[in-house]
Amino acid sequence: xxxxxxxxxxxxxxxxxxxxxxxxxxxxxxxxxxxxxxxxxxxxxxxxxxxxxxxxxxxxxxxxxxxxxxxxxxxxxxxxxxxxxxxxxxxxxxxxxxxxxxxxxxxxxxxxxxxxxxxxxxxxxxxxxxxxxxxxx
Amino acid sequence: xxxxxxxxxxxxxxxxxxxxxxxxxxxxxxxxxxxxxxxxxxxxxxxxxxxxxxxxxxxxxxxxxxxxxxxxxxxxxxxxxxxxxxxxxxxxxxxxxxxxxxxxxxxxxxxxxxxxxxxxxxxxxxxxxxxxxxxxxxxxxxxxxxxxxxxxxxxxxxxxxxxxxxxxxxxxxxxxxxxxxxxxxxxxxxxxxxxxxxxxxxxxxxxxxxxxxxxxxxxxxxxxxxxxxxxxxxxxxxxxxxxxxxxxxxxxxxxxxxxxxxxxxxxxxxxxxxxxxxxxxxxxxxxxxxxxxxxxxxxxxxxxxxxxxxxxxxxxxxxxxxxxxxxxxxxxxxxxxxxxxxxxxxxxxxxxxxxxxxxxxxxxxxxxxxxxxxxxxxxxxxxxxxxxxxxxxxxxxxxxxxxxxxxxxxxxxxxxxxxxxxxxxxxxxxxxxxxxxxxxxxxxxxxxxxxxxxxxxxxxxxxxxxxxxxxxxxxxxxxxxxxxxxxxxxxxxxxxxxxxxxxxx
Numbered sequence: 001x002x003x004x005x006x007x008x009x010x011x012x013x014x015x016x017x018x019x020x021x022x023x024x025x026x027x028x029x030x031x032x033x034x035x036x037x038x039x040x041x042x043x044x045x046x047x048x049x050x051x052x053x054x055x056x057x058x059x060x061x062x063x064x065x066x067x068x069x070x071x072x073x074x075x076x077x078x079x080x081x082x083x084x085x086x087x088x089x090x091x092x093x094x095x096x097x098x099x100x101x102x103x104x105x106x107x108x109x110x111x112x113x114x115x116x117x118x119x120x121x122x123x124x125x126x127x128x129x130x131x132x133x134x135x136x137x
Numbered sequence: 138x139x140x141x142x143x144x145x146x147x148x149x150x151x152x153x154x155x156x157x158x159x160x161x162x163x164x165x166x167x168x169x170x171x172x173x174x175x176x177x178x179x180x181x182x183x184x185x186x187x188x189x190x191x192x193x194x195x196x197x198x199x200x201x202x203x204x205x206x207x208x209x210x211x212x213x214x215x216x217x218x219x220x221x222x223x224x225x226x227x228x229x230x231x232x233x234x235x236x237x238x239x240x241x242x243x244x245x246x247x248x249x250x251x252x253x254x255x256x257x258x259x260x261x262x263x264x265x266x267x268x269x270x271x272x273x274x275x276x277x278x279x280x281x282x283x284x285x286x287x288x289x290x291x292x293x294x295x296x297x298x299x300x301x302x303x304x305x306x307x308x309x310x311x312x313x314x315x316x317x318x319x320x321x322x323x324x325x326x327x328x329x330x331x332x333x334x335x336x337x338x339x340x341x342x343x344x345x346x347x348x349x350x351x352x353x354x355x356x357x358x359x360x361x362x363x364x365x366x367x368x369x370x371x372x373x374x375x376x377x378x379x380x381x382x383x384x385x386x387x388x389x390x391x392x393x394x395x396x397x398x399x400x401x402x403x404x405x406x407x408x409x410x411x412x413x414x415x416x417x418x419x420x421x422x423x424x425x426x427x428x429x430x431x432x433x434x435x436x437x438x439x440x441x442x443x444x445x446x447x448x449x450x451x452x453x454x455x456x457x458x459x460x461x462x463x464x465x466x467x468x469x470x471x472x473x474x475x476x477x478x479x480x481x482x483x484x485x486x487x488x489x490x491x492x493x494x495x496x497x498x499x500x501x502x503x504x505x506x507x508x509x510x511x512x513x514x515x516x517x518x519x520x521x522x523x524x525x526x527x528x529x530x531x532x533x534x535x536x537x538x539x540x541x542x543x544x545x546x547x548x549x550x551x552x553x554x555x556x557x558x559x560x561x562x563x564x565x566x567x568x569x570x571x572x573x574x575x576x577x578x579x580x581x582x583x584x585x586x587x588x589x590x591x592x593x594x595x596x597x598x599x600x601x602x603x604x605x606x607x608x609x610x611x612x613x614x615x616x617x618x619x620x621x622x623x624x625x626x627x628x629x630x631x632x633x634x635x636x637x638x639x640x641x642x
Binding site for chain 2: 059062063064065066069088089091092095096104106107110112115116117118119120122123124127128130131132134135137
């Protein structure tokens, strides 16, 4: 079971939620709308709303989404996003990509800066094995 | 009164933002209308050498004894640059040089700096004062750095404890204030009495900020908790906090004066006083109503609190005010372990905290402590299970990072140190020069009440946790650094006699 929630500071005149092009919810005068759906994934979610030209908060499974990480497409009158089986895995990968690109130029391609500041490539299996060997000696 | 002051910051410190102490001292100089210059040697050095050389020089401050590497090329480069730097400082003809010694990792650098000043400065032409937590480092024969440098005539004064009042007294040449050249410093009770730190001569934009310039802000000193492993109470026995309104005023002042919108809190806990924290968030929201362009982000250390003490509305207001990143000392996912630590929150509270952070988009850096003296295998299993349980929060960037640290060490001055008898804690290994030389003596312990938790077992549990967390996609900074440290420890203890072996002898 999945949930999508859309919230605005002021009440929406209306919100229409389409999952895979099927209208699954239509509400009027609320500032927050929560939809539960159990269709298979991937699911294309399209939410039309009024007033136009606002940037509502979107939550998937009660996690507030970053539009860029979640590939949320915002237009004046609607938002679109695709929920997949690997939604948060992809979300995380894009986050790492963004963190690397935000490093100063001289650190972008240097592995120890990735380890130190971003916390990726942290398996260091050779070193962990060295610890294990020392422990079992 | 001194006429011209040179304010100096040293490595090792983050270059993400200006060091916090210097703008505080700058504001005091301005209040007394004393001419001053600001030089951050850390930043200057970073700009003066290549990225690789910088990495080597900067990492060396964490070595067992950085001075042992004097024959390394990077160290010689550091010394050459230091000479240049001192020449530059002295060319401004200050009559007082004030050096901020942030931590233990700055201790050896200050020795090098004041030695070089002594070589280059004309006799008695300039006074030198040092301050900051690092002046208490015991680097030479167990003597405090401050007293050592004073005895060597390499400095004239040191200020222990909080510097705002003592530094002002020193600038007016009143040297008998508590904390000047003694350890009798007194805690400041009213933190709101001082002018805002001044960034007129230290530009936040010069720093290596990731996205936007950032400023360090302090809304409290000390801590409302007395966690057993922490020595904060020895530095600041009493918790003091500013009014939330005054802190919000300061943030707005930085925004209006310097255009800065990113802030890092230096507090042990930004929500140490829930009342003041709430007041600050609401005051920021009021500013936003008046000035909608006042869009800030702030981050700081935060204590997970029992459900009800902090409410959903607090999380909503935190986020709206600009809170986007929290460092949270979770330490252990076992309630029993945390109970012994006196953390005062349970697993339901962590669940609630994460649910709210997920709902309002607040990122967390979880700080963990592996191998606490009472930690059993069952507690360790709970850590492993919870790391699995929270994987989706790591993927969603709500647990943005997790840090498993160095495993538990028992630091002098902590409540744990004073509980040694109660917990039956003894050194695990025979006298081992390695531990002393490596300044990791606090790692050489075993609780005879929990005898299977040896140093090796603590490292094994740590390795198991990072292997699992890595597999599940958690981001963990500096893992390579920690692992290398553990390998060194294991190599240096593998043939040493343990407590039990010694008893059998």
